[in-house]
Amino acid sequence: MSVAVIQFGGSNCDRDTVQALASIGVSAELVWHEDGLPADVDGVVLPGGFSYGDFLRAGAMAAQSPIMDEVRERAREGIPVLGICNGAQIGCEASLTPGAFTTNESARFQCEHVYLRVENAETPWTRQYDEGEVIELPIAHGEGRFEIGDERLEALEADDRILFRYCDAEGNVTPEANPNGSKHAVAGVTGDRDHIAVMMPHPERMSLPDIGGTDGRGVLEAFV
Template identity: 70%
Template sequence: MIAVVQFGGSNCDRDAVRALDHVGFDARRVWHEDGLPAETDGIVLPGGFSYGDYLRAGAMAARSSVMAEIRQQVEDGTPVLGVCNGAQIGCEARLTPGAFTTNRSARFQCEHVHLRVENANTPWTHAYEAGEVISLPIAHGEGRFEIAEETLSELNAENRVLFRYCNADGAVTDAANPNGSTDNIAGVIGERDTTAVLMPHPERATFPELAENGTDGRAILEGFAVADP
């Protein structure tokens, strides 16, 4: 069972459950105060505006008591995926390095972006080829990924960048960077590749009937079946 952890202000939890159900998983919303069910095989930290993004986006949710359980699950190799606000929570909880802050435009942005697959040897990118370009929607006001130069060098050396914003032809340019993220980074993995955070929304690019969004996000969600604790 994949637990989609719901905080006050989460608003993509139902989307995540529906998308995961669509690709064949048993997914359930779990209120953070109730803790993780014993049968938890995977965890999603969904998008939204947990606690109204007070202090910093994701900062308050990252201090919820359920995060101690999630950290233990991370150590045990349980697959964990943070999306948008869930990515902010994941970084704030130090499940992955870096932080997300206000977009370069200083406004909320909702659009489709192109992403280049940087590391295809993870559960989340197993269906892609390195260098392949996919398209996913974004919807965020604080999606700009920031990281210290030294830590960025370590991420690159360890091949822990999942996706970079790019043009349709795969070129990584400043013009293709929607929010000003350092090094065009859109998603990273933790110390284990079973933990990942990304700003774009794979759950919104899963259903064939939503032709405008495509289905490039489906394989990311299918990573829950590939992850090997």
């Protein structure tokens, strides 16, 4: 499988993602957004970072890049697409997934480890986990608070499109365990079809034992 990791000006988790994918046997290549998607790509990652310096809103400028038209088209054809952190913001801004990520409730940049509870273990991104399982991943964002209208959130929950919620080490979803004030503690969602997903925590940063753990490998194994 060949995965394109799309680089925008300000991307800084692109090479990490390539390395993490290589560790599970997935061939990945860096693709500069102005060069367009290679014809033979089987998957896409929108990596973390600070595309366009988060000018206007995080992800807003990158979402207007012509390559995102190609990403949407290939997503409609069925290839898996994952947005991580800044890539999640880009994915929402490009209407790959619903909702938006906005300024943390703390109004500050937060870089820490968090716990996540797996809400739906039947998607490509969560199939390696059990429903209700608690995993630990790092976050690093200033605009990670998930916001969405109440009716749309109810529809997401009814359709099992919530991937992860922030929780404590025992799996309890509490205000104290929600690092950024995300609505209903949502940390990741799918698009209209579950091969499209965005999440704020970084699975690529917890994919190798040498860098702290492997709790994130299951997310990336969707590409396998």
